[in-house]
């Protein structure tokens with residue numbers, strides 16, 4: 001094994017991490033007593049920390065490292081060649097070969113008529129840019145529309161626009177007032193709906209809710225409806241049959257742009273290059289990031305149709321938006337190499353081929369009394385935890401805090417499994433490993449997770 005590149009000892013890393021580094025979405029106070037986890041290496045679906053302990057990364061570095069951790073050499077070579085040729089130039093007014101090639105590649109993989117790519121540095125910027133694009137699109141056509149519609153509990157990023165779109169009150173409230181105006185509608189969480197409701201009834205119920213929200217907002221003031229094909233926060237809410245066709249129809253009826261936020265679902269996560277293809281969403285705008293480069297680079301994109309760019313092609317009009325690093329040539333070279341690897345290794349087809357295996361392994365967990373519901377598609381699942389399986393009763397906030405933060409998250413990590421215990425909605429365990437995960441990884445995952453969940457059940461007061 002190669003030496004680590006750091007000149008710090010493990011102790012020095014620990015001290016400097018505590019004194020100088022500020023972790024994202026992290027209760028930093030928690031690390032006054034416990035060690036900051038320092039990850040130093042990756043291989044396949046596994047990570048290693050600074051103490052030499054191995055972890056199965058069942059979260060793919062936040063739903064992102066789709067090809068796994070073993071392609072650094074090859075991707076690094078592509079980055080090096082690009083560094084030699086042209087380390088940087090911007091997409092403000094200029095193009096360069098890698099951004100052009102990547103735009104063409106993304107257009108060829110994206111479903112339907114999504115043919116134009118505007119590059120950014122990540123998912124939040126993609127969502128932020130999509131909203132600005134939708135607003136300016138309508139302005140360019142002589143309409144004043146500014147509102148967005150998204151769904152409850154959905155996560156769409158943290159910059160002020162993307163944050164405003166988020167449907168998670170705990171993330172929004174510290175930063176209010178937010179960007180006007182966003183209406184939040186029901187998500188496709190079916191688990192807590194009446195047991196005798198048919199799928200058709202559920203779809204109609206959701207579409208009624210969306211229609212009412214549009215009516216209340218004034219549909220001719222709404223610029224964009226934005227939804228993930230499979231909503232991550234809350235736990236892998238898949239769409240019921242006919243849902244996205246109904247959403248599309250409502251958007252068409254009112255001249256609203258439909259944005260599919262594929263920051264997680266893009267690039268193979270659910271067994272297609274884009275989930276919009278699987279669910280026949282036909283978005284006007286698609287946002288992606290994470291899997292575009294398998295997180296080997298910080299790059300995202302807003303992909304859109306000729307219809308959406310059309311008002312920006314006439315006369316002296318332009319999309320009045322840009323960021324220095326959008327389409328960075330080294331990031332673009334890395335994304336191109338990632339896509340090349342994904343194609344060569346048949347990664348997207350592999351997810352579809354293994355989907356039934358993934359599900360059947362995870363279904364073993366449903367035997368546990370705490371495991372209420374397993375949801376998801378492709379290589380993207382969530383297991384909802386309940387206090388009572390019969391009544392589907394969930395945990396109180398205090399119980400969830402004790403269970404998830406106090407026990408599950410640290411215990412899973414302790415036993416060598418990284419997967420997220422999430423309580424942005426009802427408590428769920430999120431399972432989303434690199435797309436190269438096979439039977440062995442899923443067996444290990446189920447075994448560790450099952451053991452920890454059994455222990456968790458014992459700790460709950462019944």
Ligand SMILES: Cc1ncc(COP(=O)(O)O)c(C=O)c1O
Pocket residue numbers: 122123124125127155156157158228232261262263264289290
């Ligand atoms: C659906 C979705 N949109 C947007 C984002 C924001 O992406 P980023 O963290 O790259 O800014 C995320 C991040 O998890 C996401 O899941």
